[in-house]
Amino acid sequence: xxxLDDLDRAILRILKEDARLTISEIAERxxxxxxxxxxxxxxxxxxxxxxxxxxxxxxxxxxxxxxxxYIQAETPIIEDFLERYxxxxxxxxxxxxxxxxxxxxxxxxxIALIGEESQEKLNRFVDETIKVLxxxxxxxxLPITDITKGNGIVGFLVDV
Amino acid sequence: xxxLDDLDRAILRILKEDARLTISEIAERxxxxxxxxxxxxxxxxxxxxxxxxxxxxxxxxxxxxxxxxYIQAETPIIEDFLERYxxxxxxxxxxxxxxxxxxxxxxxxxIALIGEESQEKLNRFVDETIKVLxxxxxxxxLPITDITKGNGIVGFLVDV
Numbered sequence: 001x002x003x004l005d006d007l008d009r010a011i012l013r014i015l016k017e018d019a020r021l022t023i024s025e026i027a028e029r030x031x032x033x034x035x036x037x038x039x040x041x042x043x044x045x046x047x048x049x050x051x052x053x054x055x056x057x058x059x060x061x062x063x064x065x066x067x068x069x070y071i072q073a074e075t076p077i078i079e080d081f082l083e084r085y086x087x088x089x090x091x092x093x094x095x096x097x098x099x100x101x102x103x104x105x106x107x108x109x110x111i112a113l114i115g116e117e118s119q120e121k122l123n124r125f126v127d128e129t130i131k132v133l134x135x136x137x138x139x140x141x142l143p144i145t146d147i148t149k150g151n152g153i154v155g156f157l158v159d160v
Numbered sequence: 161x162x163x164l165d166d167l168d169r170a171i172l173r174i175l176k177e178d179a180r181l182t183i184s185e186i187a188e189r190x191x192x193x194x195x196x197x198x199x200x201x202x203x204x205x206x207x208x209x210x211x212x213x214x215x216x217x218x219x220x221x222x223x224x225x226x227x228x229x230y231i232q233a234e235t236p237i238i239e240d241f242l243e244r245y246x247x248x249x250x251x252x253x254x255x256x257x258x259x260x261x262x263x264x265x266x267x268x269x270x271i272a273l274i275g276e277e278s279q280e281k282l283n284r285f286v287d288e289t290i291k292v293l294x295x296x297x298x299x300x301x302l303p304i305t306d307i308t309k310g311n312g313i314v315g316f317l318v319d320v
Contacts, residue, residue: 002220002221004221004320009320012215012217012320013320015214015215016214016215016217016320017212017214018212018213018214019179019180019213019214019215020179020213047218047220048218048219048220049217049218049220049221050215050216050217050218051215051216051217051218051219051312051315052177052178052215052216052312053178053179053180053213053214053215053216054175054176054177054178054179054213054214054215054216054312054316055172055175055176055179055210055211055212055213055214056210056211056212056213056214057172057176057209057210057211058207058208058209058210058211059208059211060162060207060208060209061162061164061209068228068230068265068271070228070300070302090308091308093309094308094309099309100309100310101307101309101310101313102307102308102309102310103304103305103306103307103308103310104304104305104306104307104308105228105302105303105304105305106303106305109302111228111302111304113310140230140300142230142265142269142271143265143266144263144264144265144271145263145264145265145266146263146264147261147262147263147264148250148251148254148262148263148264149253149254149259149260149261149262150260150261150262150263150273150317152211152212152214152316153261153313153316153317155211156214156312156313156316157310157313160164160169160172160173160176
């Protein structure tokens with residue numbers, strides 16, 4: 001496990017909020033010499049604590065309707081088939097631009113975050129693309145009405 | 161809806177991958193004058209298409225065990241109570257550092273993304289913090305085994 005001190009954490013918190021700040025702006029905020037901040041950020045990057053710098057896209061590019069969809073496959077007699085089938089579903093969903101995130105859930109499940117322009121389009125996508133997948137045991141659609149923590153998630157995930 | 165042309169989209173895609181690139185590096189990649197790139201990025205920021213710049217934290221700071229938890233409250237006779245109860249659950253969860261994201265799902269549901277150091281800790285958190293909430297109709301725990309699309313989500317959400 002990595003050891004981070006208070007200064008490292010303070011720098012990371014500042015960069016999470018605004019990664020465009022200059023070394024000298026961060027140094028001023030934390031009341032430390034620029035050389036210290038420069039050295040710390042360099043180390044945090046080298047160690048992979050900072051994995052990458054990115055942008056969060058604004059509301060205009062974000063889908064208006066969101067849902068978490070849980071897909072559970074029917075357990076077949078041949079175990080190997082289940083494995084290949086789950087990987088196939090995950091790959092198929094990953095290629096779709098309106099599927100913002102795809103994760104595996106256990107041996108027989110897939111979780112996807114779906115984003116569409118409207119609730120109607122989202123419902124249609126679930127009906128016409130997900131529910132038609134063969135040999136599913138269960139499809140659970142959990143609509144997302146409002147995000148109260150981790151709000152930037154959609155602007156982070158959305159494609160352009 | 162905003163109008164973005166191919167150049168805007170190309171710039172956004174580059175910044176999503178690496179927001180630390182300089183104007184001149186982006187200009188070179190896209191074979192356009194620096195002044196054009198500078199102007200476009202300025203516009204994208206002003207219009208809020210680029211909402212903010214941030215960092216994604218690396219594996220070392222990310223929780224090892226993840227789960228999506230869906231909580232559905234029992235529908236009480238007094239409607240106003242349900243509303244206040246759901247908001248209370250959302251607020252309570254939002255304050256916890258191991259709860260990476262919290263969203264409302266419809267009138268009576270809450271979805272949370274939980275991250276813990278180990279599967280045991282995650283199970284204990286669900287048992288001792290979530291399942292003990294009064295008047296729940298249903299608690300569904302969907303473990304996340306592997307993220308195949310939107311992988312940066314955890315490093316984006318995690319607190320330091």
